[in-house]
Amino acid sequence: MLTLTCPCCGVIAEETEFAPGGEAHLKRFGPGSSDDEFEGYLFARKNPKGVHFERWRHAYGCGKWFLAARDTNTLEVFATYKAQTTEPPADVIAKIKAKRPDWEGYK
Amino acid sequence: MSEAVSALSGQTHEGFVTVSEAGLVGMISIRSDLEAKGLAKALKAERLPVPGPRRIETANGRSIAWMSPDELLLICAHDEAPALTDRLAKALAGDHALVVNVSDARAMFTIRGDKADQVVMKLSPADIATLPEGEIRRSRTAQVAAAFWRSGESEISLISFRSVAGYVMGLLEVSAREGSDLF
Numbered sequence: 001m002l003t004l005t006c007p008c009c010g011v012i013a014e015e016t017e018f019a020p021g022g023e024a025h026l027k028r029f030g031p032g033s034s035d036d037e038f039e040g041y042l043f044a045r046k047n048p049k050g051v052h053f054e055r056w057r058h059a060y061g062c063g064k065w066f067l068a069a070r071d072t073n074t075l076e077v078f079a080t081y082k083a084q085t086t087e088p089p090a091d092v093i094a095k096i097k098a099k100r101p102d103w104e105g106y107k
Numbered sequence: 108m109s110e111a112v113s114a115l116s117g118q119t120h121e122g123f124v125t126v127s128e129a130g131l132v133g134m135i136s137i138r139s140d141l142e143a144k145g146l147a148k149a150l151k152a153e154r155l156p157v158p159g160p161r162r163i164e165t166a167n168g169r170s171i172a173w174m175s176p177d178e179l180l181l182i183c184a185h186d187e188a189p190a191l192t193d194r195l196a197k198a199l200a201g202d203h204a205l206v207v208n209v210s211d212a213r214a215m216f217t218i219r220g221d222k223a224d225q226v227v228m229k230l231s232p233a234d235i236a237t238l239p240e241g242e243i244r245r246s247r248t249a250q251v252a253a254a255f256w257r258s259g260e261s262e263i264s265l266i267s268f269r270s271v272a273g274y275v276m277g278l279l280e281v282s283a284r285e286g287s288d289l290f
Binding site: 008009010011012013014016017060061062063064 | 160161174175176178232233234244245246247252
């Protein structure tokens with residue numbers, strides 16, 4: 001079972017209280033972008049076995065979106081953090097590196 | 108003015124604890140920056156505090172609960188709600204805030220008895236055993252959203268949407284049936 005801590009209200013809850021929102025830190029390509037960029041934005045998603053960054057919404061709780069760094073293989077959650085970030089914060093990266101020294105890094 | 112009727116008119120069921128619909132309750136939803144000075148001032152004028160994260164404070168017969176980083180729920184007497192909403196809306200008129208009387212959109216339930224915890228435990232994934240006094244937990248009961256808190260000694264109050272009040276009453280009634288207590 002996946003247990004997440006909502007960074008907006010501090011509640012520790014299990015998966016069914018949250019709604020998943022797919023991959024985090026996507027950059028939007030809208031009007032003016034090339035077809036390839038737009039296709040990538042719409043369809044290309046990472047599907048790693050290991051460290052992954054995701055969007056979640058505390059649907060049955062405070063209703064806020066937040067981001068989570070977790071391992072898709074072990075369900076270990078490294079950190080949850082505010083949605084208002086365009087890339088993983090340094091402290092989250094440091095936490096992951098401490099636990100997964102051979103992780104190739106974000107991107 | 109039409110006669111106000113609560114969702115289930117105070118329906119009560121006896122099991123290993125008593126579950127009842129709490130009847131008419133006033134609820135006012137306040138959305139605002141919770142750190143705003145205007146909000147603290149407007150609530151202070153009504154002799155109410157701004158609760159901290161996840162807290163529910165009771166003062167002068169009213170309760171005020173922290174629902175999310177930008178939302179509070181004020182629980183008061185049903186007949187008091189419209190006037191109170193107006194006063195708060197007027198006091199917050201200059202702020203980026205919203206005050207709405209949601210009394211008739213909600214239902215409230217009371218679970219009373221020594222094993223009240225167990226009724227909610229069976230229905231919600233939240234950790235009820237460690238839920239401290241004075242904390243409101245928004246979670247779900249079976250398939251619908253609910254918020255609950257310890258409203259007194261061996262008593263839990265639970266709020267749901269009015270549209271699902273019948274469903275929630277059914278859940279509580281089954282969960283509280285005699286002989287189905289967990290420990």
